[in-house]
Amino acid sequence: MSNPGNLKYTASHEWVKTEVDGTITIGITQHAQELLGDMVFVEAPAVGRKLKAKEECAVVESVKAAADVYAPVSGEVIAANSELDSAPERINSDPYAAWIFKIKPDNLADVAALLDAAVYQALVDSEAH
Amino acid sequence: MSACPTTEGADGFIRNLSGIKDRWGATRNRVAPFFLKANMTLKTTPLNAAHRAMGAKMVDFGGWDMPVNYGSQIDEHHQVRNDVGMFDVSHMRVVDVKGIRVRAFLRYLLANNADKITLPGKALYSAMLQPEGGVIDDLIIYFMTEEWFRIVVNAGTADKDIAWMKQQAATHAPQLTITSRDDLAMVAIQGPNARAKVWQVLPQIKSSTEVLQNFQAADCGEYFVARTGYTGEDGFEVMLPKEKVEIFWYALNKAGVKPIGLGARDTLRLEAGMNLYGQDMDETINPLEAGMAWTVDLKSDRNFIGKAALLANTPTRKLVGLVLLDRGVLRSHQKIQTAQGEGEITSGSFSPTLEKSIALARVPNGVQIGDTVQVSIRDKMLAAQVVKYPFARNGKRCI
Numbered sequence: 001m002s003n004p005g006n007l008k009y010t011a012s013h014e015w016v017k018t019e020v021d022g023t024i025t026i027g028i029t030q031h032a033q034e035l036l037g038d039m040v041f042v043e044a045p046a047v048g049r050k051l052k053a054k055e056e057c058a059v060v061e062s063v064k065a066a067a068d069v070y071a072p073v074s075g076e077v078i079a080a081n082s083e084l085d086s087a088p089e090r091i092n093s094d095p096y097a098a099w100i101f102k103i104k105p106d107n108l109a110d111v112a113a114l115l116d117a118a119v120y121q122a123l124v125d126s127e128a129h
Numbered sequence: 130m131s132a133c134p135t136t137e138g139a140d141g142f143i144r145n146l147s148g149i150k151d152r153w154g155a156t157r158n159r160v161a162p163f164f165l166k167a168n169m170t171l172k173t174t175p176l177n178a179a180h181r182a183m184g185a186k187m188v189d190f191g192g193w194d195m196p197v198n199y200g201s202q203i204d205e206h207h208q209v210r211n212d213v214g215m216f217d218v219s220h221m222r223v224v225d226v227k228g229i230r231v232r233a234f235l236r237y238l239l240a241n242n243a244d245k246i247t248l249p250g251k252a253l254y255s256a257m258l259q260p261e262g263g264v265i266d267d268l269i270i271y272f273m274t275e276e277w278f279r280i281v282v283n284a285g286t287a288d289k290d291i292a293w294m295k296q297q298a299a300t301h302a303p304q305l306t307i308t309s310r311d312d313l314a315m316v317a318i319q320g321p322n323a324r325a326k327v328w329q330v331l332p333q334i335k336s337s338t339e340v341l342q343n344f345q346a347a348d349c350g351e352y353f354v355a356r357t358g359y360t361g362e363d364g365f366e367v368m369l370p371k372e373k374v375e376i377f378w379y380a381l382n383k384a385g386v387k388p389i390g391l392g393a394r395d396t397l398r399l400e401a402g403m404n405l406y407g408q409d410m411d412e413t414i415n416p417l418e419a420g421m422a423w424t425v426d427l428k429s430d431r432n433f434i435g436k437a438a439l440l441a442n443t444p445t446r447k448l449v450g451l452v453l454l455d456r457g458v459l460r461s462h463q464k465i466q467t468a469q470g471e472g473e474i475t476s477g478s479f480s481p482t483l484e485k486s487i488a489l490a491r492v493p494n495g496v497q498i499g500d501t502v503q504v505s506i507r508d509k510m511l512a513a514q515v516v517k518y519p520f521a522r523n524g525k526r527c528i
Contacts, residue, residue, distance in 0.1 A: 037186075037392065038203040040479040040486075041458050059507070061458045063202050063479050064392050085456070092201075 002121075003029060004096055008072075008111060009120035012054075015096060016072045018111055023078060027099045028060060028069060028091060031124045036062040039088040044080035044101045051075060051103065053110065058100050060091065073110035075103035174219035175314050175371045179378050183388050190391055191285040193220040198390035205393035206481040209360055210524050213320035214389035215381050222287035223313050223368055224280040224294070228305035231278045235270060237433055238297055240416060242426035246272040252344040252357055254424055256416045257290065258435025262442060263412035264419065266290050267404060269357060271346045279346075279353070281315075281366075283406050297434070313353075314374035316367050318386060319397075321524060323364030327354070330380045338365070359394060361401025361522035396478050399487065402450065402519030408461055409448065409475040409489055415439065418491060419475075420448035448475070449496060450518030451488040451504070452528070455511035459488035459504060466503040466510070469495035474504065482521040483528070489518065 003009065008016040013032035017025040033039065041061040051057050051071035058069035079102040084090060090098040105111055115123070171194040180187065185196030196217065198205060208214045226234070235243035241255035251272050257265045266286040271279040282290045291309055298305050318327050328335040334349040338356075341347055343363075346355035353368040369377060382388065395405070402420075404410055410419035417425060417439060427439065451474070453459050459477030466472075472492030480487040496502070498517050503510040519527045 034186075037198060038201055041456065043457075061479075063396060063481070064197070066458065066460065 003031075003117040005117045007096070008114035008116065010070065010072045010114060011120075011123060012070050014069060014072050016111060016114055017099075018108070019102075022108055023102050023104050024073070024075075024111055025099045025102050026069070026072060027095060028067075029120070029124075030095045032067070033091050033095045036060065036065055036067055037092075038063045039091045042081075042084040042088045042091070042100060044082075044084070045077045047077050047080055049077045051077060060088070060100070069100060071103065072114055073103070073105045074107070075105040078102050078104050172220070174217055175374050176217045176219060176378055179375055180217065180388070183382075185388070185390060188391075190220070193284060195220060196388065196390040197392045199388050202390065202392040202396070203481045205387070205389045206396050208387055209320045209362055209389055209393065209397055210482060210521070211320070213318065213322040213326050213364070213386050214393070215378065215386045216317040216319065216389050216391075216394055217314075217378070218317050218366070219314040219371075219374065220284035221315055222282050222284065222291075223310035223315065224282060224287075224291060225308045225310055226278045226280060226294070226298075226305055227276055227308070228302070229276060230302065231276060231305060232272075234298060234302035234305060235278060236431055237301055238294065239268075239270070240421075240425045240433060240435060240439075242429055242431060243270065243272070243278070244429070244431075245426075246270070248342075248345065249273060250341065250346045250348070250355075252346060252355060254344075256410075256421055256424055257293070258416065258433075258439075259412060260434055260438065262415050262435045262438030264406070264410045264414055264416050264421075265293055265412060267406050267410070267421070267424075269355075271355065273346075273348060285407060310368075312371060313368045314371045316369075316374060316378060316381070317358050317360075317364065318367065318381065319358045319360040319362045319364035319389075321363060323362070323386075324356075326381060326384050326386050327365050327367065329384050330377070359401075359403055360397040361403070361519060362397075362524070395476075396481060399476050399478055399489065400480050400482055400519065400521040402489070402522075404448075404489075405476055415442060415444055417444040418446045418448065420489070445494055446472070446491050447494055447496075448489055449492055449498070450516040450520060450528075451477075451490050451502070451513040452483070452516050452520075453486035453488075453504070453511060453513045454501070455513075457486060457506050457509075457511050459486045459506075459513065461488075463488075464505045465490055465492060465513075466505070467492055467496045467500065469493035472496070472502070480520055482526055487520050488513070 043059040045057040053074045056068040180196040188197045239255040268282045341356040355366045358364045463474045470493045474488045474490045477488030500515045
């Protein structure tokens with residue numbers, strides 16, 4: 001599965017989608033879910049929480065490991081995907097649909113500065129060897 | 130995102146397959162890849178190419194390049210509980226002890242009593258202890274003849290184990306030869322249909338192995354076949370010449386036996402309530418505080434290494450099972466609060482059979498089955514219930 005070209009990415013393996021209303025939606029990448037394996041638990045940040053860029057704010061756990069999810073940019077949490085409480089495996093089956101939380105960014109320009117799909121893919125390729 | 134790596138350091142065990150972030154320590158906040166770099170120094174089994182051809186995700190498992198899964202770890206887990214799967218366990222070490230009066234040496238070397246096995250081929254699980262009582266390794270011995278016992282030890286401890294055995298033999302049984310069988314590979318075929326599949330592939334060994342009881346082995350020439358395993362399911366562990374193992378592996382696969390990675394091996398053994406060396410016990414742990422009292426023979430008047438230390442130190446802790454009542458995942462090294470004091474999880478994961486998080490935990494002796502304890506997970510205290518383990522065996526839930 002390739003990384004969608006309309007998304008932005010972080011070096012810590014989050015994907016970021018900018019919505020028409022200027023909020024952003026965040027999940028973990030195909031590469032990340034593949035490394036972690038079968039997902040069994042997701043803990044999203046509380047709605048209303050103010051986050052700084054690169055702050056640990058969510059946890060995803062697979063059978064074999066726990067992993068932090070970081071805020072890609074600073075902002076306020078406006079939604080968390082409660083569907084993942086009972087179906088964390090959706091992150092495995094469709095990582096780019098199984099969003100974890102949404103943020104209203106303090107500064108939308110921060111999002112533009114994140115990695116594009118090609119740069120992120122190059123990063124993944126370099127880490128794999 | 131960052132995560133625990135699926136590799137582990139010096140003690141050579143898969144701690145981090147069920148690891149948790151507090152083992153990350155200072156490094157946990159860095160933005161770093163958590164998968165493995167290519168490492169030219171990793172040891173490989175003769176099935177390495179087969180694993181890769183079958184789509185395995187390979188990890189550094191105590192210095193060995195081993196498959197953690199071939200797709201979904203949970204599917205692999207259910208495959209073994211409900212049908213059959215095969216594991217490459219060639220990284221484990223076979224040690225043959227031969228010569229006159231082997232049994233007398235093993236009676237002294239091991240915490241369990243080699244006198245318990247008198248039927249040829251019969252196996253015995255035992256700890257090998259330091260004089261101070263700590264666990265050097267857990268192992269299985271097979272009684273073949275009065276002049277040949279076979280021992281299977283853990284991969285990460287094999288060199289240390291063999292050095293210890295040779296050191297003890299030099300003093301107490303210099304007539305014995307202790308041989309590391311580096312010429313052998315080992316495949317575990319596990320699950321309710323495991324034996325039938327092995328007989329389909331190796332019909333010539335059927336007559337000599339269908340009579341095997343649980344925990345008994347037969348020496349069938351090139352194939353040494355033991356009705357043992359690490360999953361809580363029926364099955365065989367087959368030791369065979371390295372150069373034959375790839376053909377055997379593919380023949381099993383052609384017969385419908387799917388490969389299973391070390392990830393599922395860990396959740397299967399945890400559900401079955403089986404200890405993992407380096408995690409549930411090690412050289413700093415008294416076996417009586419690691420759920421191993423059933424394997425330590427203190428009743429006979431036999432002397433063995435570590436006995437005096439065990440008799441001198443009354444255990445104050447014990448190993449219990451936990452089932453998490455709240456949402457989350459129990460992991461090794463999480464701290465536990467009980468009414469009787471602190472405890473710690475030694476192995477924890479998600480149980481595919483129970484569809485809940487389960488753990489083995491070392492707690493103060495006064496903790497009772499049915500108690501509710503609090504587990505510290507990140508910044509929260511979550512409730513877990515103390516249960517009698519195993520959690521699942523033979524395709525079924527036990528709790």
